[in-house]
Amino acid sequence: MKNLPHKTIERLSQYRRALLLCHAKGMVHIYSHEIAKIQHITPVQVRRDIMLIGYTGTLRKGYNVKELIDLIGQIIDSEEGINVCVVGIGNLGRAITNYFSGKRTKLSIAAVFDVELSKVGKKYYRIDCFHIDDIPRIIKERKIEIGIMTVPGEDAPAIAEMLVKAGIKGLLNYTPKPVNVPDDIYLEEYDMITSLEKVAFFVKTHH
Amino acid sequence: MKNLPHKTIERLSQYRRALLLCHAKGMVHIYSHEIAKIQHITPVQVRRDIMLIGYTGTLRKGYNVKELIDLIGQIIDSEEGINVCVVGIGNLGRAITNYFSGKRTKLSIAAVFDVELSKVGKKYYRIDCFHIDDIPRIIKERKIEIGIMTVPGEDAPAIAEMLVKAGIKGLLNYTPKPVNVPDDIYLEEYDMITSLEKVAFFVKTHH
DNA sequence: TTAACAATGTGAAATAATTAACATTTTTCT
DNA sequence: AGAAAAATGTTAATTATTTCACATTGTTAA
Structure with missing residues (x-):
């Protein structure tokens, strides 16, 4: 088992x-x-x-x-629940935050981060938005173990490094840019462009 | 090969x-x-x-x-290019539309659809937004071969059926609800909740 | 009561994907 | 020139995943 x-x-x-x-x-x-x-x-x-x-x-x-x-x-759940953060509260970040904010599951979004000062201090779907410079502090304070990256590709490596340094254990990368993390961090990457190109390929060849 | x-x-x-x-x-x-x-x-x-x-x-x-x-x-590309549509222009739909609108690749978003009348007639990242009732007409007119679904889960099966009937060849389902399509339609499903739960599981067990 | 049916549970086979191992070849260095 | 190094290309082995095939057993119906 x-x-x-x-x-x-x-x-x-x-x-x-x-x-x-x-x-x-x-x-x-x-x-x-x-x-x-x-x-x-x-x-x-x-x-x-x-x-x-x-x-x-x-x-x-x-x-x-x-x-x-x-x-x-x-x-699949952790007894005590796991806290998650979303970095980059653009369209994709909001979509994910919205998905989770209502549900009471063992996974909860405990903070969102962004670079834009106009977003900092606001709430998104009832979750506080902080500046990315606060990542180290908030992650420790709120015992966040998983990071979801929805920032522009070019920022992904730097954000990944910040999250890892802050003590994250798992990382879900939705940017189109692959990132490197130490072996003990669980990394899952997903790339919408690739998925669409794959569908296009099979549409093309299966006909 | x-x-x-x-x-x-x-x-x-x-x-x-x-x-x-x-x-x-x-x-x-x-x-x-x-x-x-x-x-x-x-x-x-x-x-x-x-x-x-x-x-x-x-x-x-x-x-x-x-x-x-x-x-x-x-x-992986089709010589002539492939037209794509996005159904559901909420946060996720906008994220995807935005990803593609700039790039000049062989894949182009030729239309977006939504139920909300307030969105119909507007443009999103330079793409026309139509009402979902216009799916059959627009898909034919604009020779759209792939549909991307970013609607609420409960609407997914109905939209999938509309898209299939309209003649779509491939379907990318981003709703959390699996849909059924005929065998000759290429279907790719992706579920963000599952991905996050998977990361949570491996974070939990790998420690 | 007993035969037919419809479901689960699972060892074994088949298929898909990854990794190891290594032959080959060009370049560089002595 | 010859040896060492560093890269590709590929067969074979391994590992991961899915599917087949079928034994087993409640349930239903004749």
């Missing part, structure tokens, strides 16, 4: 969101093929993932929705 | 962006380990990807930056 594949972690997060909707609708049990349909993957993959986390459903009834939600929570 | 791995396609897109910067700085040649450093992957992987597209560098000098840029373009 210990070493779950990265892909399984991603899917568990997605299953949980789907399951929460099902739970809200009053569903008590769910079959692997129902989950599979929602996520458009195969039922086997669903069962394998669930197997990997050691849960076992009821033959012929499927999985108990509530139990599965709770178990996935035990696996 | 025909069937490139998905992961290779993604990396080629990234190599190209890095190479364009290098080219702009006047670099003529580049080594696999230099590209690798920028993307923080291994030099072998870079060489393998480049091998797969049939390019061959110069021993001891590395790869010709310009040639490699052009070849990657031949592989």
Whole structure:
């Protein structure tokens, strides 16, 4: 059970969101093929993932929705919750901040940062905005462990370094510029341009 | 050369962006380990990807930056260019539209759509905004082949269906809700919440 | 009661992606 | 000139992920 594949972690997060909707609708049990349909993957993959986390459903009834939600929570959430910050409160930063501000999950955005003085001191979706020079102080004060970068690409390396020095443990880089961090920092990069180019490629070749 | 791995396609897109910067700085040649450093992957992987597209560098000098840029373009771009639309011009939609509006690449955003009448008729980063009811007409008129969805999750399935019916060939879904499309439509889904939960998981377990 | 069905759980096979290992070759240095 | 160094290109090995195939077992219906 210990070493779950990265892909399984991603899917568990997605299953949980789907399951929460099902739970809200009053569903008590769910079959692997129902989950599979929602996520458009195969039922086997669903069962394998669930197997990997050691849960076992009821033959012929499927999985108990509530139990599965709770178990996935035990696996992927941190008991105490984790604080996150968003650096760069442009369009993308606001989109992400907005996504999270309402939800009461184990992940909460504890601060946002920007260079622009006109933004500093304001609140975005109820979250305080600080100047990036305050990154070291605020990250320590508010026990922030994860940074989300939504700054212009050219600023990414400098911001990444600041965040790492400030003691961040994980970094989610949404800028188009790859950054380097020490090995003990978990880094996830995502690049919208690449994704779109990929879609374009497969549209082109699959026809 | 025909069937490139998905992961290779993604990396080629990234190599190209890095190479364009290098080219702009006047670099003529580049080594696999230099590209690798920028993307923080291994030099072998870079060489393998480049091998797969049939390019061959110069021993001891590395790869010709310009040639490699052009070849990657031949592989992943469509000769004539591809038109794209963004549906949902909230924060995320604006972020994406803004990313692309300046650049003159083979991908161009030809329209954006929203439900809100206050947005319809305006321009966002120089792109016309239409009402979603105009999706069928505009997609045909402007020969749009790819849709990017940045609407609230609950609207995603309906919008996806509209886009598919309108004749879209590829769909990039940035809502947290998975959608179903026919097999011949290339679908790419990305979910920021999942990414953040994944980072949180590895931060939690790697310590 | 018993046969047919429909679901889970999982070992084993297949596929996809990465990494190791190394032959080859150009350049540089002595 | 010859040896050492530094790079590419590629086969083979490894690792990661997905899928197949099927044993198992509640449930339903005849």
